[in-house]
Amino acid sequence: MTHNNPKPDDRSDNVEKLQDMVQNTQENINEANATMEFASEHEKQNIKAKNQRREESIEGMKSEIQDEAKARENGFQ
Template sequence: MTYNNKPNPDDRSDNVEKLQEMIVNTIDNMQKAEETMQNVSGEDRAHIEAKNERRRESIDAMRSEIKDENSAR
């Protein structure tokens, strides 16, 4: 049996738009987590703070990727 599987072409035409949407969604999640933090303490609060820090790092990485995409054009 022969498989004729071909990879999809690498279409990056909408990468910047997708990254921008991901940044907006991540910021929204951070804001919701900040609101939740007002109602929790201790370990739960530390968990949320750590997750928001990881979200900030992800946002920085996505912004860097947007710059790379724009300079590649």
């Protein structure tokens, strides 16, 4: 039986990954807004609610980017 040692925590590219996630989420918001032109009133309400959650996620990711950037400056300690 072999034992796998856990991989060390590699945070070196977390900032970039989070920035990509923010960009992708913003693109999803833009695409959803574009589809509202063709949506029923019920669908529009769903899109608006989902976009609100996306905006909240973006704020959380931006905060995490700041934390990760500070950790990078401090040598991930």
